[in-house]
Amino acid sequence: MKVALIRCLETEGECGGRHCFQTIENNEGAFKEIEEEIELVGVTTCGGCPGDNVEKKVKLMVESNVDAVILGSCIKLGTPIDYTCPNFEKIKQQIKAVDEDIKIIDWTHYETFKEVLVDRIKTTNLNNIDRFFTKGFKL
Numbered sequence: 001m002k003v004a005l006i007r008c009l010e011t012e013g014e015c016g017g018r019h020c021f022q023t024i025e026n027n028e029g030a031f032k033e034i035e036e037e038i039e040l041v042g043v044t045t046c047g048g049c050p051g052d053n054v055e056k057k058v059k060l061m062v063e064s065n066v067d068a069v070i071l072g073s074c075i076k077l078g079t080p081i082d083y084t085c086p087n088f089e090k091i092k093q094q095i096k097a098v099d100e101d102i103k104i105i106d107w108t109h110y111e112t113f114k115e116v117l118v119d120r121i122k123t124t125n126l127n128n129i130d131r132f133f134t135k136g137f138k139l
């Protein structure tokens with residue numbers, strides 16, 4: 001499954017994206033029901049408030065045949081700056097305006113370190129336990 005990530009421009013200076021990337025790689029959080037391999041082919045921002053510049057970026061994603069557009073948890077949950085995007089619905093509408101059928105995954109990881117860790121423990125089984133040994137508990 002090919003995906004591309006849109007993140008909040010306001011958080012760019014505060015966050016390197018590690019939680020989103022690890023969540024995707026580990027099939028945790030918003031991705032725990034997805035069994036196929038997830039290929040992250042692009043990362044961009046919303047373009048800044050008031051979130052009116054998403055369409056042209058999504059057009060490029062669609063041209064690259066992405067199956068889903070992901071919105072980082074910074075947008076819906078306001079991580080890590082504790083500011084939830086007031087333009088969340090407008091951003092989603094712009095994505096649908098480009099491709100009505102494209103899948104939108106509108107968050108990535110849980111809000112707090114504790115929730116992320118609990119989720120990782122819950123989604124680990126004997127088939128994927130090696131991720132603790134290869135990646136440790138890095139969040």
Ligand code: SF4
Pocket residue numbers: 007008009010011046047048049050051075084085086087088
């Ligand atoms: S429009 Fe929303 S996602 Fe984009 S910079 Fe502003 S608050 Fe962040």
